[in-house]
Every structure is written in structure tokens, then in C-alpha cells.
Amino acid sequence: MADYPSLHLLIGGEQLSGGGRESEDVVDPATGETIGTLPRATGEDLDRALEGARRGFREWRDTSADKRAAILTKAAALIRERARDIGQAMTREQGKPVKEAIGETIYCAMLLEFYAQEIKRIYGRTLVRPAGQRVEVQYHPIGPVAGFAAWNFPAINVMRKIGGALAAGCSVIVKPSEETPAGGIAMVQALLDAGVPGDAVQCVFGVPDTVSRHLLASPVIRKVTFTGSTAVGKHLARLAADDLKVATMELGGHAPVLVFADSDIDAVLDTMVPAKYRNAGQVCVSPTRFLVEEPAFEKFRDGFVERAKKVVVGNGFEDGTEMGPMANSRGLDSMEKLLGNAQDKGAKLLAGGSRIGNRGFFHEPTVLSEVPQDADIMNHEPFGPVALINPMAGEEAMIEEANRLPYGLAAYAWTDDPARRRRLAAEIETGMLAINGASVSAVDAPFGGVKWSGYGSEDGREGVMACMVPKAVHEG
Numbered sequence: 001m002a003d004y005p006s007l008h009l010l011i012g013g014e015q016l017s018g019g020g021r022e023s024e025d026v027v028d029p030a031t032g033e034t035i036g037t038l039p040r041a042t043g044e045d046l047d048r049a050l051e052g053a054r055r056g057f058r059e060w061r062d063t064s065a066d067k068r069a070a071i072l073t074k075a076a077a078l079i080r081e082r083a084r085d086i087g088q089a090m091t092r093e094q095g096k097p098v099k100e101a102i103g104e105t106i107y108c109a110m111l112l113e114f115y116a117q118e119i120k121r122i123y124g125r126t127l128v129r130p131a132g133q134r135v136e137v138q139y140h141p142i143g144p145v146a147g148f149a150a151w152n153f154p155a156i157n158v159m160r161k162i163g164g165a166l167a168a169g170c171s172v173i174v175k176p177s178e179e180t181p182a183g184g185i186a187m188v189q190a191l192l193d194a195g196v197p198g199d200a201v202q203c204v205f206g207v208p209d210t211v212s213r214h215l216l217a218s219p220v221i222r223k224v225t226f227t228g229s230t231a232v233g234k235h236l237a238r239l240a241a242d243d244l245k246v247a248t249m250e251l252g253g254h255a256p257v258l259v260f261a262d263s264d265i266d267a268v269l270d271t272m273v274p275a276k277y278r279n280a281g282q283v284c285v286s287p288t289r290f291l292v293e294e295p296a297f298e299k300f301r302d303g304f305v306e307r308a309k310k311v312v313v314g315n316g317f318e319d320g321t322e323m324g325p326m327a328n329s330r331g332l333d334s335m336e337k338l339l340g341n342a343q344d345k346g347a348k349l350l351a352g353g354s355r356i357g358n359r360g361f362f363h364e365p366t367v368l369s370e371v372p373q374d375a376d377i378m379n380h381e382p383f384g385p386v387a388l389i390n391p392m393a394g395e396e397a398m399i400e401e402a403n404r405l406p407y408g409l410a411a412y413a414w415t416d417d418p419a420r421r422r423r424l425a426a427e428i429e430t431g432m433l434a435i436n437g438a439s440v441s442a443v444d445a446p447f448g449g450v451k452w453s454g455y456g457s458e459d460g461r462e463g464v465m466a467c468m469v470p471k472a473v474h475e476g
């Protein structure tokens with residue numbers, strides 16, 4: 001098992017820790033043991049970061065697109081070189097299997113590589129008028145960005161905050177989760193090592209609400225971007241509104257999976273069961289409500305239960321581990337409450353249902369079926385290793401149930417009928433839809449939701465444009 005790296009703030013390119021700053025412990029969720037000490041930024045640190053972001057914005061904005069692209073490409077190469085160490089640090093702090101952690105790291109490099117290319121495709125347009133007059137529509141970086149990321153993907157959540165902003169020419173101050181700081185620090189360090197100016201990308205930690213209030217109170221920050229719960233997202237959106245800052249909100253979901261009887265049920269199960277238990281279900285796009293057309297229900301339910309019972313749970317460093325611990329004890333508490341409530345309401349527990357042992361935060365892969373609509377778990381994001389499987393009467397009822405909740409991040413559908421695929425794409429209220437597959441994420445496609453799952457996009461061309469503002473220059 002690799003050593004866990006030392007932890008620090010990155011302000012003005014300097015690694016800062018100690019110096020009388022408050023600190024907090026970082027815990028390994030597989031053992032419950034403390035593995036690191038994380039410094040909290042003081043008010044002075046945050047003010048220094050804000051002043052830096054103001055300077056860094058001008059410097060980075062005025063760096064040529066070619067040079068910015070070369071720096072991002074170099075940072076991607078450094079991340080690839082360091083992927084094993086970064087992945088191991090993330091398994092220590094977050095618990096996920098090390099193979100998944102390394103895969104997440106590589107995805108960060110791929111995202112930067114895409115953005116390095118996309119920088120060169122930021123176009124304006126010219127509107128030609130009579131008598132030599134014209135209007136130029138130009139796109140400019142919006143200004144310094146403040147990003148706040150959650151603990152479920154310590155590296156990619158952070159890179160999604162940084163990548164689009166840097167590609168657009170903005171400076172960024174990012175606050176990764178205090179529970180999983182090493183992945184985010186490694187991303188920022190790679191960018192600094194590749195040549196991003198120390199004022200253009202900075203990393204801070206602290207009490208989340210104190211840090212976000214401090215940064216958002218400053219007129220320097222022109223955009224806020226957040227990944228986390230809908231409750232915190234609404235709070236940050238209100239703070240942003242006080243100063244009319246632009247916001248991107250990547251919030252919770254409760255993804256429906258519509259399984260039609262015309263699909264190959266074994267193929268659906270082989271794809272969707274691993275997708276459900278990936279990262280112990282702590283994924284904003286995790287498939288959660290399995291809505292199964294009645295003729296296929298029993299086969300689907302029994303096949304799901306059989307496969308769920310075979311998922312290998314263990315320390316993310318052990319060979320063969322398919323699912324690690326939950327990332328924190330809050331997750332275990334939340335699972336216990338939601339599973340208890342669902343069973344009180346009449347849901348059937350078909351697999352799992354309990355915490356495993358009392359060391360670390362392990363939980364069994366769990367399956368509930370015939371879960372009543374008024375059970376809390378059918379309405380609140382469980383963010384844990386639990387599948388809810390219900391029989392459904394047909395397409396209309398399935399679409400209605402898919403759209404019933406205020407969330408709309410990801411949805412999944414399985415059907416062999418091409419006309420139905422078109423109808424589902426039109427009718428399901430969601431930011432991302434996977435048809436006959438489990439992937440809703442690609443570096444060149446927008447990632448984001450609708451309704452309570454938030455607004456704005458990360459990744460793809462949209463991820464860069466979300467950090468730019470148009471300016472119309474009328475020449476007369």
C-alpha cells in the first residue's frame with residue numbers, strides 16, 4: 001500500500017501548511033484510521049488567493065491559445081505519468097478500487113487533452129452590414145472562477161471545475177472536498193508543474209461554508225461552479241445571486257433505468273449491475289430506480305439479486321475487489337435510515353441490507369424490490385449501494401415514473417425498438433440519457449442536469465463556453 005501524500009494549500013504557486021493554521025484529519029474509509037492532516041486556509045490565505053486570482057486572470061487570459069494548449073497538454077502527460085501514485089492516494093482517502101481510481105485519473109488527462117484542442121476552436125462571428133459597417137461577436141473568458149467539488153470522485157470532480165475554466169482563459173480557485181483532498185491537490189500540482197501560472201490555478205481547504213461565503217462575497221469571483229448535493233447547490237446559487245455571479249450546478253440525481261421486455265435481459269444485467277455498485281453507488285449518475293416492464297420483471301429481479309450477491313466487497317487495494325467501502329460514516333447512517341423506512345413501508349429486501357463488520361465503512365450490495373412510491377428512498381437520492389427494482393405496466397407508466405421526481409441528471413433505457421428509443425429521447429426529462437448502455441460521460445460531450453439536478457454543463461464544448469461571455473462590438 002502506497003504512502004499517503006502530505007497535504008497543503010496551493011496559493012500563488014506555493015505549498016502552504018502549518019504556520020499556526022487550523023487543521024483536520026483525513027480518514028481511510030477502509031480502516032477508519034487517520035492517514036493525513038489537512039491545513040485550513042485562514043481568512044488572510046483566502047484574501048491572498050483572491051488577489052492572486054485577479055492577477056492570474058489577466059496573465060492567463062493574455063497567454064496565447066497555442067501556449068495555453070501546450071501547457072494543458074503537458075499537464076495531461078504529467079497526470080498520465082503519475083496516474084498510479086495519484087490513484088493509490090485516492091483509494092486511501094476515498095476507498096474505491098485502485099483500478100477505478102487510476103481510471104479516473106486517466107480520464108482527467110483525457111479531459112485536459114480534449115480542452116487543449118478545444119481552446120483552438122473558440123470562434124466568434126462577424127455580421128456584415130451595408131456601407132462597411134459590421135458587428136463582431138467575440139467570446140471572452142468570464143473572469144476568476146471559484147469551484148467546489150465533492151468527495152465521490154476526488155480528481156475528476158476537481159478537474160471538471162478547473163479544465164473548462166483554464167481552457168476559456170479564466171483563473172480558478174478550487175476547493176476539493178476536505179475528506180478527499182489528495183486527488184484534487186495532485187490535479188492542481190500537475191497543472192502548475194506544466195506551466196500554468198501560480199496565480200491562475202489555486203487550491204484551498206477549510207470549513208466549506210466559511211470558504212464559499214468568503215470567496216463568493218468577493219467581487220473578484222465572477223463564476224461559481226459546484227458539484228454536490230441539491231441542498232448545498234441551492235444555498236450556493238443564492239449566494240451567487242447576491243452578486244449576480246454566473247453559476248454551474250452539478251447536483252444530485254435519482255436515475256431511472258427503463259428496462260423493456262424486448263431487450264436482452266442478461267446483457268442488461270451484465271452491464272447495469274456493475275454500473276450500480278461502481279464507487280459503492282456514490283455516483284451522481286448512479287442507476288437507482290429500475291423500472292422493469294412486467295413480462296421481464298421476474299427474470300430481471302432474480303438475475304439482479306444473483307449478481308449482486310456475487311459482487312466482491314473489500315479494501316480497494318486487494319486484488320479482485322469490485323466494491324470498496326462507503327466514503328464516510330454519513331453514508332452508512334443514511335443507508336440504514338432509508339432501508340429501514342423502505343421496509344417499514346413494505347419494500348422487499350432481496351439482497352444485502354446491512355453494514356459489513358465494524359472496521360471502516362463497508363456496506364453490503366443491496367437490492368430492494370416492489371418499493372412503494374412513498375418510501376423515502378424512492379424520493380431522496382440514496383447515494384449508496386442499493387438498487388430499487390419495481391415492475392411497471394408499460395411505456396407510458398415508465399416515462400411518467402421516470403419524470404416524477406424533481407431530479408433530472410441521468411437516465412438509462414434498454415429497448416430493441418428504434419421508434420421507442422426516439423420517443424424516450426424526446427420524453428424523458430434528463431440532462432443525459434444512455435440507451436442500451438451504461439455510459440453517460442465522455443470528454444467531448446456535455447455533462448450536467450436539469451431541474452433540481454442543476455444547470456450549466458461541464459466537459460465538451462459546452463464546458464468551455466460555460467466559462468465565457470459574448471461581447472458584441474458594433475463598428476459603424
Ligand code: NAD
Nearest residue numbers: 148149150151177208209212228229232251252284381383
Ligand atoms: P454535502 O452536500 O454536505 O457535501 C457535498 C460536498 O459539498 C462536500 O465535498 C462538501 O465539502 C461540499 N460543501 C458542503 N457545504 C458546502 C458549502 N456551504 N460551500 C461549499 N462546499 C460545500 O453532502 P454530503 O454529506 O457530503 O453528501 C450527501 C449528499 O450529497 C449525497 O447523499 C448526495 O445526494 C449528494 N452528493 C452529490 C454528489 C454529486 O456528484 N452530485 C457528490 C457528493 C454528494
